[in-house]
Amino acid sequence: MSKQGVTHQPAQSPGLLEAIRQRCRVKHYSLRTEQAYVAWVWRFIQANGGSHPRAMGKAEVELFLTRLATEGKVAASTQNQALAALLFLYREVLVLDLPWMDDVVRAKRPRRVPVVLSRAEMDRLLTMLDGQTWLMAALLYGSGLRLLECLRLRVKDVDFDRSEITVRAGKGNKDRRVPLPQRLREPLQQAVSRVRVLHAQDRAAGVSGVWLPQALERKYPNAGLELAWHYVFPAMRLSRDPSCGVMRRHHVDEAVLQRAVQMARKKAGIDKPATCHTLRHSFATHLLEAGYDIRTIQELLGHKDVATTQIYTHVLNRGGQGVRSPLDG
Structure with missing residues (x-):
């Protein structure tokens, strides 16, 4: 935070x-x-x-x-x-x-309309990415994930049979399920295969596995060594756990994707101030455009209040909330 x-x-x-x-x-x-x-x-x-x-x-x-x-x-x-x-x-x-x-009075946060990319802009942005950064960005847009929800994704939380992803301990410490885009099934399976190889190498080298929430680590002390708990997007280098000093395999640093998205935005000629979170905004807006009801989108985004989700009704590609200008009449 x-x-x-x-x-x-x-x-x-x-x-x-x-x-x-x-x-x-x-x-x-x-x-x-x-x-x-x-x-x-x-x-x-x-x-x-x-x-x-x-x-x-x-x-x-x-x-x-x-x-x-x-x-x-x-x-x-x-x-x-x-x-x-x-x-x-x-x-x-x-x-x-x-x-x-x-x-003590809290500062009033201004209500801003989120930046949203059109479908054409999304296509151009994703075209400028490749490899792991493309897959992560595609998940932010295709499943409506927050940046850290994507990076913290574990192997066990990707269900290929049900075509869904389980987001664990999202904002507000809430779990939720989101769709796994069919277009990403094969790339994600390949990513899990790479994690399998890295996991075997770590086990052979005696690496202490991955970080687990404290309660789980106490209850299942060896779970962090299992493939199921490893990150789908692991860092290539080991890092020291600041809470205990143990060298572990962490997930890839968030700055990697943030920088990649910014570079892709510039290469794609997109002048909007788009960030990784813009891909989540675009996910919600494009679902509304496709006719999905706002309650469904609220559940997919993990919003506590539907009023938070309703902000996307103000950025639909219908101009002035669907009002036709008299000048065009």
Whole structure:
């Protein structure tokens, strides 16, 4: 969970920051959330001359958030992330449920119409990709996956017989099922075959397998060595698990696909500010254009509220929500 404006923490953190890490792990927060919360608390302390948070309150929190917006010019989502980190600090780490906490106003996030590519633009973009990056980008568009949902895909979660993919622990820690495009069956089978070879090499070399959620690792300590749990898109190099220091086989870094999509966008002559997430927006919009009902699309996207899905009705290729201009009459 990384946002613009978060600075890196120092090499040697005070005990308070270590307490935040430990509490995040007890609450089973992601590593990104943990890193972001630690960075924001450190930045809050530094902004107030090194004072301990116990000695500060609503005035300091609001001034810090105001400066982020006025001087740092951060987005509302970044400002809200900083507030979430500070509320976590006071409530979960310092165990102080102070009256002013509920009165701190969250920044209102502007409602933006998402960037969507047309079908022709999608074809041009995918044509400029090849190999693994093509397959990952095609999954973002063809199955409506988020970037990290695609990268964290495990071999066991691709069901070729049922032509579906199970997304595990998506946003909001929810599972859901999405369609496996027929066009991607063979490329995905080939990807699994490559993982099978890499898995055999890792087993022969004594590699510790892949990362598993803590509860699963305790219950099934050897599951991380099984092929079923390996990532469909593994990194070529081993990396050290920051939570325990063990060398493991992780999934490919997200920057690999992000850079590839940006290069493909430029080569395809697409001037829209398209990103990996744009492919998911295009998936939803093109399903609406094809006549699928919004509730079905809500389930496929994993949205908690249908109001979130309804934003795509504003970008359908019908002009002004289906209204015909009188000039064309």
